[in-house]
Amino acid sequence: MKKKLKVLMIDDHPMIIEGYKNTLLGENQKEYQIKIDIASNCDDAYDKILKSSQSTPYDMLFVDIKLPPSSDGTITSGEDLAKHAKELLPKAKIIILTMHREDHRIHNILKNINPTGFLIKSDLTSSELLLAFNNIVKGKAYYSATVNDHFRKMMTNKFSLDEKNLKILYHLSRGVKTKNLPNYVSLSLSAIEKRKNQIKEMFSIAKADDQKLLEEARKRGFI
């Protein structure tokens, strides 16, 4: 007898959901009987998660990060949604599928959600999706190569930068000036300066200018 799987796919692009479906409903139909629900926004997704938590919970959630926010504004992204889902459906396996491949994003998602699957859309092929799916169904985590890279970088650096430091570096790399950083990172200018100096010390490039800092950060994979 085929194993029953209840899956919620959350993505605002119907074309993408179509793609998931096309991939999963081929081979896997032989082993699993997959029931797929679709949500294209946070409200819809939250409703479905809530409902399932009260009846048959989803076994698996495909979560996109960038989603139209909920109408009450409390849930603004897949990240928020995943947090809720983890509470409501503790057994459900969460697969994050995102276009974002920036290190701090990956870093944050890993830290906040720690999903069973973490796939970067741009890397993703149908066979990889299948592979990930099969792994995850069996309880094994699956990360895209990019995500794995991130892990590796973090390991070799032996230290990790906290979210705010990463943000500082990220915005600096985008060309934002230090004095404008308070607009992007919720810290005072002096706090930001302090953190910048800490980062420089950690990179053992104290007293170097911003350009040097960014070069180093890039080399170490923080950007």
Place this chain on the structure above:
Amino acid sequence: MITSFFYRLVIIFLVITLFGCNNTDKVVDEEELKSNLVISHIEEARNTEIPNDERKAILDKAYAICSTLKNSTYKRDKINDISIGYYTIKDYESYKRMNEKSLKLATLISDSLGIAKSYGNLGIYYRTSKIDSAYYFFDKADQIYSKMPGNEYSHGKILIDLGQILRKAKDYSESESVTIEAIEKFVSADNEKYLPICYTNLGILAKFLERYEEAVNYHLKAIEYTIGTKDEVSQTLRSFNNIGTVYKSQKKYDKAKEYYNKALSYKDFLNKRPKRHALLLDNLAYVNFLSNDLLDIPDLFYESLKIRDSIKDRYGIATNTLHLAEYYKSRGEDSISRVYALESSKMSSELQSNEELLKAYQILSDVSDSEKGLEYANRYIKLNDSLIKEERLFRDKFARIKFETDEIAEKNLQISRENEILIIAILGLTALFLLGYIIFRQQQSNKELLFAQTQQEANQEIYRLLLNQQIKLEEGRQLEQQRMSEELHDGVLGRLFGVRLSLDGINQRANDGFTEARNKYIEELKSIEKEIRLISHDLGTESLPSDVAYIDAVESLISDLCDVNKINFEFNNDENIDWEHIDDQKKVNLFRILQESLQNIFKHANAKSIKINFDFIEDKINLTILDDGIGFKSEKVKKGIGLKNITSRVSQMSGVVQFLSNKDSGTVVSVSVPT
């Protein structure tokens, strides 16, 4: 008018042809030559050995030359000298004519002294013939001298003349005061030459005013002033005669006789002056007759008459014959008396010597038979009346002349007062106008200042708007880029991914031998996705801070100008410069400086490339503009308007500017401004 103009032209022509290329030095020589000639002629005419008509001819010549001299006080002086020459040769008409000329000239050149002198001389001309005219001229001269201190001697001469005329007009008291004034003038001029005349006049006046003792004293004083001079004898005789006359009037005949005899004792002197001699003899005889001392009467009368006949002293004859008529009348020899009285009356009326005529008529009325006597009595009364009338007339006339001049003086005073008021008014108006003008200028300059200020503000505003515009543009651009980035990232990329995944999924299941081929296209799609993501990333990350706008404006200025002028440029902006927090005035100034410098480079430098740097060093913004043009000599062009503008703008920002250049080694303009 036209003819005079024509003459002038002819004269000018003659002068030009005669003196051709004479320069001014020669003209001056000409003047000097002429004046020397005039002086020598005047000198020559003084020679008493030459007959009078020759002397006159010389004087005529002198005047002919003198009249061609330039108008000046010198010329006027010479004309006066010539007039004196005429006077000494008794050519009174020429004398008068000369003085009229000098008066005209003096008036023309506003030579007051000359005018006074000429008036005085004209007075002298009239003083024997027409005393009212004489009075007029002397009075005018007196007026002028009164206003010109320092000419006391000349003034005194005029005053004594006036005094004598007034005496003749029987205005004794006025005459006395004028004479005393004359004495004062002579004393203050320290010149006693005319004092005897003054005292003589005072003596005569005192006699008429019946202050006899005083009169004698005056006459004696007159002698005193001549002691030791060549006039001593002459004056002594004159004074003795006068004193005799005083005593005669006092009926002190012995005293009178004493003085007449004293005078007559100067026989040598009198022999040379028969007129005086005759006068003294006649006077002595008359006193003898009056005192009934008839020892040598009438012989003495005849002696005198004989002399007078011989020298044709007609005044003397008139008096002499009158005395004789009186004598014979007293002797009861009426017929002889009548003959002399008739002769006297005839002579007197010819000479218009009215006093004598009156007396003659009186005698005639007594010595003639009743009918004739009545006629003479009538004549006497008529003449007496007319004399009294004339006397009064003279005084009136003098008063009128005096009054008119007073009136003129008053008028002058009034005019001068009016002039003063006018001057004050003009000065006041001028001051007012000046004040107004100054205020106007002040306001104008204030306005200009205000205008400059508003212009500066407007400039700043324009720049702010320009920058704001730039910022808005930038913002719009960024917003649009952001939108495009997101659209690409979330929309296009997502859908593409979906399509690719679907295709991939289907491809996995398909088994038609084309799987590989499709996989290849799927990979291609994947690489397209990657490309789009990169584009999206590039678009999204270009988040420019707002202060970039200023630098954008600067860069667009540079690139626009350089493109137009076809010059290569390199522009570097130090990121550490916090343009957003630098005040607009400074930004505008730096912008302008850059603009000015670029204009200079395009106009003069003939450069191929330019390098412009904004550097931030030690809290200072350093703007360096470097070109590879022909350069200039720093000292030479330092004061050009463009460089001045730059300098003033830099000093406005309390910065430092340097222009470094050498011929053919390009130019560096470096500006350093504190933030």
